[in-house]
Amino acid sequence: xxxxxxxxxxxxxxxxxxxxxxxxxxxxxxxxxxxxxxxxxxxxxxxxxxxxxxxxxxxxxxxxxxxxxxxxxxxxxxxxxxxxxxxxxxxxxxxxxxxxxxxxxxxxxxxxxxxxxxxxxxxxxxxxxxxxxxxxxxxxxxxxxxxxxxxxxxxxxxxxxxxxxxxxxxxxxxxxxxxxxxxxxxxxxxxxxxxxxxxxxxxxxxxxxxxxxxxxxxxxxxxxxxxxxxxxxxxxxxxxxxxxxxxxxxxxxxxxxxxxxxxxxxxxxxxxxxxxxxxxxxxxxxxxxxxxxxxxxxxxxxxxxxxxxxxxxxxxxxxxxxxxxxxxxxxxxxxxxxxxxxxxxxxxxxxxxxxxxxxxxxxxxxxxxxxxxxxxxxxxxxxxxxxxxxxxxxxxxxxxxxxxxxxxxxxxxxxxxxxxxxxxxxxxxxxxxxxxxxxxxxxxxxxxxxxxxxxxxxxxxxxxxxxxxxxxxxxxxxxxxxxxxxxxxxxxxxxxxxxxxxxxxxxxxxxxxxxxxxxxxxxxxxxxxxxxxxxxxxxxxxxxxxxxxxxxxxxxxxxxxxxxxxxxxxxxxxxxxxxxxxxxxxxxxxxxxxxxxxxxxxxxxxxxxxxxxxxxxxxxxxxxxxxxxxxxxxxxxxxxxx
Numbered sequence: 036x037x038x039x040x041x042x043x044x045x046x047x048x049x050x051x052x053x054x055x056x057x058x059x060x061x062x063x064x065x066x067x068x069x070x071x072x073x074x075x076x077x078x079x080x081x082x083x084x085x086x087x088x089x090x091x092x093x094x095x096x097x098x099x100x101x102x103x104x105x106x107x108x109x110x111x112x113x114x115x116x117x118x119x120x121x122x123x124x125x126x127x128x129x130x131x132x133x134x135x136x137x138x139x140x141x142x143x144x145x146x147x148x149x150x151x152x153x154x155x156x157x158x159x160x161x162x163x164x165x166x167x168x169x170x171x172x173x174x175x176x177x178x179x180x181x182x183x184x185x186x187x188x189x190x191x192x193x194x195x196x197x198x199x200x201x202x203x204x205x206x207x208x209x210x211x212x213x214x215x216x217x218x219x220x221x222x223x224x225x226x227x228x229x230x231x232x233x234x235x236x237x238x239x240x241x242x243x244x245x246x247x248x249x250x251x252x253x254x255x256x257x258x259x260x261x262x263x264x265x266x267x268x269x270x271x272x273x274x275x276x277x278x279x280x281x282x283x284x285x286x287x288x289x290x291x292x293x294x295x296x297x298x299x300x301x302x303x304x305x306x307x308x309x310x311x312x313x314x315x316x317x318x319x320x321x322x323x324x325x326x327x328x329x330x331x332x333x334x335x336x337x338x339x340x341x342x343x344x345x346x347x348x349x350x351x352x353x354x355x356x357x358x359x360x361x362x363x364x365x366x367x368x369x370x371x372x373x374x375x376x377x378x379x380x381x382x383x384x385x386x387x388x389x390x391x392x393x394x395x396x397x398x399x400x401x402x403x404x405x406x407x408x409x410x411x412x413x414x415x416x417x418x419x420x421x422x423x424x425x426x427x428x429x430x431x432x433x434x435x436x437x438x439x440x441x442x443x444x445x446x447x448x449x450x451x452x453x454x455x456x457x458x459x460x461x462x463x464x465x466x467x468x469x470x471x472x473x474x475x476x477x478x479x480x481x482x483x484x485x486x487x488x489x490x491x492x493x494x495x496x497x498x499x500x501x502x503x504x505x506x507x508x509x510x511x512x513x514x515x516x517x518x519x520x521x522x523x524x525x526x527x528x529x530x531x532x533x534x535x536x537x538x539x540x541x542x543x544x545x546x547x548x549x550x551x552x553x554x555x556x557x558x559x560x561x562x563x564x565x566x567x568x569x570x571x572x573x574x575x576x577x578x579x580x581x582x583x584x585x586x587x588x589x590x591x592x593x594x595x596x597x598x599x600x601x602x603x604x605x606x607x608x609x610x611x612x613x614x615x616x617x618x619x620x621x622x623x624x625x626x627x628x629x630x631x632x633x634x635x636x637x638x639x640x641x642x643x644x645x646x647x648x649x650x651x652x653x654x655x656x657x658x659x660x661x662x663x664x665x666x667x668x669x670x671x672x673x674x675x676x677x
Contacts, residue, residue, distance in 0.1 A: 603658025
């Protein structure tokens, strides 16, 4: 009963610490939470683990390409069975999961007599924007739960059901959050090695249970994992917002001091369990130091491994608190007060140090900064869009910072979103929104059918259907068979859809987005070839447009060059293809643009030759070195036939 009375307030503390980021904010906090919510809904809408990528709608996601498939499948299934709203899950379940994690730590350490002490220090694992932590509804939070559970199995059972459970846990971790699976292996590796002598069978059982899931994953996703493995031999700079010393200050010096005391106590006690736990912590610390000081390793293992390390440190710190709790005054007592003090000195010191730790840690957690991607007004507008705007309006332009939350709520595509940091291309969106949404060409070329802008939009091609919500005129939609994204203003995709890049006998640099003719966007090519240009080097931006043989078409565009030297240069070239993409020929209606020139207007009329079904309109550069830029292309029927 006494242990239960100690454990209950610790579990309440665990929930509260994890709830702090959501305490005064009813919506999702971290960018990653909104990202996972969008994937949950996309999977749910598709009714399958294979679904269209929710943000841009340009690709398909399946189990093989979804690193967090297990996490998504689990929570989609849970939500469907229980009917709990997504907002409730993201706000309250990180705390519930962390309570279970702390309870698992208690069970692990209880057999060694420091169960509630280890549970207490585990509660203090911090949450931050860089390393996540227990306060966000992300795969790492669920992954933490399986570390003490796996340690409990490995330390206390030596039967095949134990190894089977370890195998299942590892499989689930790899499908849900592979960095935690790697962290578990690093923590258990010293214990496995210690058991090679004297208990080889147990060591082999744990090794097989951990290794088989990794081996199957490696064989299944070899092509995807090979580049990741190569990064281990390439120096990687630490992420600037995740650094070891400031993080240790955030975790608190008291847990670190008790962790040091616990390390000494467990080493003195001896035994494979104690040494395995201490060496597991040191193995994680070694990985951190190698990456932080020498820059070898994977950033994701460093960033997530910090939380794994603090979890293990919290468990060991419990042993340090146990040492304080068992302190007794030497000698015999001569009175009732002295007898009480002699017997309870450790408990008194323990209570005092816990109070000091909480007095420092809780204000630190409360003062931690967490950004909010949207406010209540944004949320209400997004819900209205979800409930009132039909599927015909499926692509929106919004503030890129809010775009991830927009898709998570509305289940509509966006043209740009900020993930980890703002990129120069995002400035184009901000200029459009801050300029009153007046650039109709941008709307048309980007295939945008909806705008959400807290600033006013003054464009007759936009209709305000709700405060800050604008729908585009249906006439702005792309025309089938016409040149699309002619001004290169559609800033999604790489290259900008639906343009494609191609080169032969050279290694050019394709430039995008580049400053355009009117301050917007354009494409460019840079070549580095030298004479005699044999074989002839060529590089193009191109787009295929359906045509009819015998019809005439008007071709226009703007070309700018810089330091072009050679026999060739830059030009706009229509190439003709027949059925099955068979080559027919090309029509040169202009001369090469060479040297250095400002924006040069080029125009001409061409006729589709017999058998032509497709024109591959090319922004062409060949037989030279230098740079060329292309903007505001035109390809349309001229009205004549030959």
